[in-house]
Structures are given as structure tokens and as C-alpha cells.
Amino acid sequence: MFSVTVRDHVMIAHSFKGDVFGPAQRLHGATYVVDVEFKRRTLDADGIVIDIGRAIDALRQVLTELNYRNLDEVPEFAGRNTTTEFLARVIFGRLVAAAKRGDLGPGGALVEQMRVTLHESHVASASYEERTDSAT
């Protein structure tokens, strides 16, 4: 299996509901350094998994929708804890949608699996990895 991974970041505010979160129930924030790995069994005629320029742009676009926001006020996330692992799946889903729209170029349709990792500090991260045909 081949893969290509690109990195970008996003800075957001949010709070969590639930005793398990302790002081993180207060409004706080995070920088997420985001790695997205695109996996594919074969290379195309150019010798690549995916157009890396388009992959970077698509990730930037998805992160811009979240960047510099208080996620507590984003209607789509109402009633949900926007945990690191939850956001990893959100970004996964949006990138799969971008691939289906053709934003990743012809190679985007051939990506079989993706792994999205959000590093929330130097000591903690969360990931979501799945086949791209699993997203609905």
C-alpha cells in the first residue's frame, strides 16, 4: 500500500459537557496540528498517489471552515462534544466529500483509505482511519 501524508493546523475554542472532562468543561481552546494520510494500492501514470497540491488545498479548505471559531456556536455540532477524536472523523468525512466532488483531482476517487490525526499537544493526539467507501 502506498500513502501520502500532508500536514496543516487549525485553532479553535470549545467546551465539553460531562464530568469526565473535569476543567475542560470550561470554555478553552486548542491548536490541532492535522495530518491526513491518503492510501492507495497503486500509483497513477505520473507515479503519484494523489496530486499533493490539491490535497493540501482541500485540507486547507476544510480547516478554514473551522479555523478561528468557537465550535460551541457551530450549528452542525450542537449537542455534541467536539472532542479531538470526534473532529478527526468530521475532517475525514469532509475530505471524502471533497474527493467525491473531484476537488482532489482524478486520483482522489482512487484513494481507498484515509487516516486523519489531530495532535492537540506534544503529548496527546487522536485519529480516525477508515476506508473511504465507508463514509456516507
Add this chain to the structure above:
Amino acid sequence: MFSVTVRDHVMIAHSFKGDVFGPAQRLHGATYVVDVEFKRRTLDADGIVIDIGRAIDALRQVLTELNYRNLDEVPEFAGRNTTTEFLARVIFGRLVAAAKRGDLGPGGALVEQMRVTLHESHVASASYEERTDSAT
């Protein structure tokens, strides 16, 4: 698959037996920067894989048992080379046991797979990854 990864470290002394180890047959030591990845197919009602505070505490507890020790004098390891890969499995086993004891909270019982990685320098690391129901 979702996952959450936490990082801590441990500083130990040891020596190895066997020509393959060359100068590492002498008493020396290592800092291991330890990453533990907890994998689970679904999130709980709070939107998390595991209570990350408990995961950090459980890892700290496991590492404290080893920290600032000469592993050559630990009875449990007698007759074994405490290589990086061997220690990765030791830590895996102890964290699975902690999960079974409930130290990781209710989510701990639902972790399906774990990966333990020990970075012994900026150029070398070892891992052990397995399903949690494989540990005995």
C-alpha cells in the same frame, strides 16, 4: 477506527546478553519516550475513545514501576534481555491488565487494540501492537 494516543517517558539502566548486542552488552541505559495508542471502533456517549486523564495516569503508573531502575535487578525480567521491543510488550500487557482492573474507566474495557511505541533515540524505536483480548 478511532484512536487516542498519549506520551510519557521512563529512564532505566540495563545490559544485554548475546554477541549481537556488541557494546550494549555493557551496563548502560536509555530514556524511552513512550507512546500508547488506544483503538476503538466507536465513541462513547461523551464523544471519546477513553478518559484521557485516566489513560495518562495509568501509563504513568506503569512507567513509575520501571522508572529510575536497573532492569537487570528486576526479578520479573531475570534471564531476559529487556530490549526496546520486549519492553513495549511488557507495557502493553500491564496496560491491558490496568484496563481489566477498571483503571481506565468504563471505556477501558472497550479498547479493542493498543499500540505501544518506545522511542529510544531520535533514530530508533520499537513497537508492540495487538488486540487487547490477545493478552493473557
Add this chain to the structure above:
Amino acid sequence: MFSVTVRDHVMIAHSFKGDVFGPAQRLHGATYVVDVEFKRRTLDADGIVIDIGRAIDALRQVLTELNYRNLDEVPEFAGRNTTTEFLARVIFGRLVAAAKRGDLGPGGALVEQMRVTLHESHVASASYEERTDSAT
């Protein structure tokens, strides 16, 4: 010159006032990975710059005061932009105060200079470095 550096992190929310900040004028947040370097010309009789355990505890204490907070609501920061560089100086000042109170142990009084660096992402950081006798 000798130095010892320790690392910890803090997660906060805030917003900025001023056109220069663009979308960062909205409420958002950040993880700051914080490095503090303690500098001293000589080592003490134990061969150390400072009691590293106390240094870690003092930094943790300073960061706990800020952690999981919306800095826009902290009275001390009213009317100020809590930029990365501003916060580096705040943490510098509080650590100098901790040293004066004796929280860093006897070596704390002998630290001549400190550098506080806040990494806000994998591509941006800010620092404040000064002699410890400059803080008032």
C-alpha cells in the same frame, strides 16, 4: 553559561482586538507547548542549574492558573491582547516571582536569565527572554 529547559503545555480560548489579527479577532483558542530555559553561569554543589523537579512543578503551577480558561474573561488581562508573545512575558514574570518566593529551591535565586517559548503550532512560536533581575 549553563541552562536547563523543561516543557509543558496549556490550552486556552481568547480573541484579539485590532484589524491586524483578521479572523483571529473571533473567539478561538490555542494549545501552547511551553519551553522554559533557566540559565546560570555555574552549577551548584550537586552539579545542577536548578532542581528540575521543582522547576517542572513551578511551571505546571503557573500554567494551571491559565489552563482551560477563556483569557478574555481574566480580569488581569482586561484591555490587553493575550498574544503568544504577551503570554510568554506573563509566564516569565510569574516564574521569576515563583523563584523569589523560593518555589524553585535555593538554585532558583541564582538563575540569571530565563527564556520562555510558546509554540502555538508546528510553524509558529514566540519567546520572551530576559535577565531575571529585570522583572519588577
Add this chain to the structure above:
Amino acid sequence: MFSVTVRDHVMIAHSFKGDVFGPAQRLHGATYVVDVEFKRRTLDADGIVIDIGRAIDALRQVLTELNYRNLDEVPEFAGRNTTTEFLARVIFGRLVAAAKRGDLGPGGALVEQMRVTLHESHVASASYEERTDSAT
């Protein structure tokens, strides 16, 4: 599954053919920081996956064949784009061949899977991972 990972690097020049590469169609270059992960289900009698000294030497040997070269002039790569993902597979193939020649020692024959990752910058990397018996 156990694994051991070692890191080294290589510095090369090359150019790409194809509109998708934009300015990278010009002659340019890259430093690739290369991680190779050797995976094996069991440890040998010494408690290791592989002789790490031999693994480092074998990787160094493979990279020396490429190091400080213009890959556009390497006959073996004629008519191919030497992309990061392509080179990951080349290095994979050469390490499998080294293992078959015995360069990795007796443990080399027991490595079941390998993952080769080339980091081309702080924000992009590519990998090739496969079973070692897949290489021909």
C-alpha cells in the same frame, strides 16, 4: 505484532514530467528523512525483531546508492518520475533484497512486513508498506 524502526536520510536532485507537478517539473532536489519499520510476529531468542546494527547498515547502504545524485541520470529510473512514493517502494524493494541476501542477519528472513516512509519536509511524507514476500 512487534516492530523496530530506524531512521536515516538522503539528499538528491531530480525533476518531474507532467503538468500535475507544476514548478516541480524544473530540476530541484530534496532531503528525504527515511524511516524503515521492520515488522515480525515474534521475537528471537535474544529478544529482538532484528539486529538493529545490521538494519542501520543495510539502510545506509541502500541510501548511499542514491545519495548526492541527480536521479534524472540514474539509468534504472529512466522514463519514471522519482516521486517520494515511488522512491519509498524502491527502497522497500532493495531492503527486501538485502534481507534475502542475508545482510540483515538471520532475523532478516523472518521480517514479515516492512513500512518505508520518506519525509520530504515538515509537512509532507510518503510511505510504502507491504508484506516482504510480495516483493519480486
Add this chain to the structure above:
Amino acid sequence: MFSVTVRDHVMIAHSFKGDVFGPAQRLHGATYVVDVEFKRRTLDADGIVIDIGRAIDALRQVLTELNYRNLDEVPEFAGRNTTTEFLARVIFGRLVAAAKRGDLGPGGALVEQMRVTLHESHVASASYEERTDSAT
């Protein structure tokens, strides 16, 4: 002293003249991960050292002039070895010129010192640090 540091990268080809360079006399290449630290004694009224958005854009502009090029063919560098340390000074000089042109905004004129670091691999880097009024 306050400072702000931003990171970007550039990928180039070149060769060196001189026995000291050994195999690096051949045409090869490098990825340089570039950190630029802007230092200033005081913060402006917004609480910043410099407009970080402009700093990132200015660095990107300077690197774009070099990116995806064979430096052996750049007339300005004729007869010079474009070593990592040499390029650090080149980038320093161009950023000082950008500051004088106003590209960094009003804060740019107040930057007193800059440090440019080029990481050429995970084990080697070079820097140039100087007062900004030293550049001619």
C-alpha cells in the same frame, strides 16, 4: 527581548566545488525547513512583535524565488557555493530588504535582530543571526 518565529520550506538542487565537500560535489539537492526568528525589545500597541501573517507571506515570497530551482544556474550565486550557512545569510538579507520595503508592515522596521535557521535534515542545520541594521 521578545521574538516571533515562523517556519516554511524550500526544495532546491545544487552542487559544491571543493574537495571538502566529497560526494556533495555532485549535483544533488535538499529540502530546507526554514525558521525565521524576528526579535524586538518591545511589543507594539496590538501586543505583537510583528504582523505574523505578513511575516509568513514575506518568507514565502523569498523562498518562492529559490524554490524548485537548480541554484547552480542562478546568476546571482555564480562562483559561490550555495551552502546551508550561505543560504541562511541570503534569506536574512532578503528579509531585511523586505522589511525596509515595508512588506512586513510597520512592525518590520522595528525588528532589531533576526535569526534564520535552515534545517537540511533531522541531524544538521545552519543559522545566520545578526542585527537588522548590519545588512547593507
Add this chain to the structure above:
Amino acid sequence: MFSVTVRDHVMIAHSFKGDVFGPAQRLHGATYVVDVEFKRRTLDADGIVIDIGRAIDALRQVLTELNYRNLDEVPEFAGRNTTTEFLARVIFGRLVAAAKRGDLGPGGALVEQMRVTLHESHVASASYEERTDSAT
């Protein structure tokens, strides 16, 4: 000021004497990832601060003398705590001596200042920085 930095590592065992060290009074060990920065005001005719190949070799030689050793048994260190900061100065002194012997080539004599940093984990490091003419 120009500088070039190279990185290597060393793995040792040791124990400390003194209540301040707590559990580190027991025999334990560490991996030190060592960065050495060579500083010089001007470049030589080849455009370099120092022959980086010789610098890497000299550092490797200094670290080999310490590597895979129990520092408690090294006569030179008898009665001393081999703390991270102490070892930074030891390595500094040995590299200055190497430069005086000519091991770093002609550029070695022109290095004005050196900074030696030992990273003992992902959260702690120590440095020694001084003018090279300060070592006796």
C-alpha cells in the same frame, strides 16, 4: 554570526548522590540526543563554518568514549554527579580539545563559540554554551 549544528546520541547508565535527586539516586540511565552548534563570525573560502563531515566524526568520537557505559565507574567522573548539564560541559571541553588537535580541520580553530545541548527526554534538556577560548 553563522552557525552549523549537528546531532548524534549516546546511551549511558549512572546514579546521582544528593536528596535533591529523589528516585534518580538509584542506578538508572538515559539516552542523550546531543546537538552541537559551532559558531563563527565569517565563512571560509568554501562558504562553510566548518567541515561538517569532520564535525560529525569528532562528535561521534567524543560520544563513543561515553557510549554504553556506566558513568559511575568512569574514573574521571569519580565524586561528581554526571548530570545532564555537567555532561554538556564535558562534551564541550572535549570538542574544544578536538578542535585544538586539528580534528575539525582548519575551520575548527576559527570556531568562536559552541553550544552543546543534551535532550534527555521530550520534555527536558540541558545546555552549555561558551566561547571556545574559555576552555582550559
